[in-house]
Amino acid sequence: MLSVRIPQDRVGVLIGTHGSTKAEIEKISGLKIEVDSETGEVIIDGTSASDPEMPLKVREVVRAIGRGFSPKKAYRLFDSGVYLEIIDLKDFVGKNSKRMKTVRARLIGTNGKTRRIIEELSEAEVSIYGNTVAIIGDYLQLDISRNSIMMILNGNQHGTVYKYLERRRKDVHLSRLDSI
DSSP states (O other), rough: OHHHHGGGGGHHHHOOGGGHHHHHHHHHHEEEEEEEETTEEEEEEEOOSHEEEEHHHHHHHHHHHTTTTTHHHGGGSTTTTTTEEEEEEEEHHHOOOHHHHHHHHHHHHHHGGGHHHHHHOOEEEEEETEEEEEEOOHHHHHHHHHHHHHHHTHHHOHHHHHHHOOOOOHHHHHHHHHHH
């Protein structure tokens, strides 16, 4: 049995309309999950798992949905070699709420431009939710996204970050060709 807690305002997304998302996760994984809508506690019953990694994958999918990803994007975590990384922004700004707002604004960009460019050029999924930034991608996608996010957190200009992403874009395309 694995347990994970997600924010209460994301419980509805995890359950889905008439339980559709929860049922989809159970169908894909072959595992049973229980969701406590009061506390946000999710229990994953891995006792019937034919694949020993499946309970861990389900936990990561649930965590991803809890960090602001749509279920469709979170389902990427069922694929082999795709991972979730969560960066806690409090580690960079402390408890200063004004600074947190500034950092989040820099990561999102005007009308979501910065987040969108990071996603497009690294081919990873990025979600900025609460005090966290979550990334879904393979090893290379995670590396490129994480580095660009760290550059922004360390105060680099957006132009510098975009140039870095453009340079690394070739690596993403080459890795995709290698996997064919």
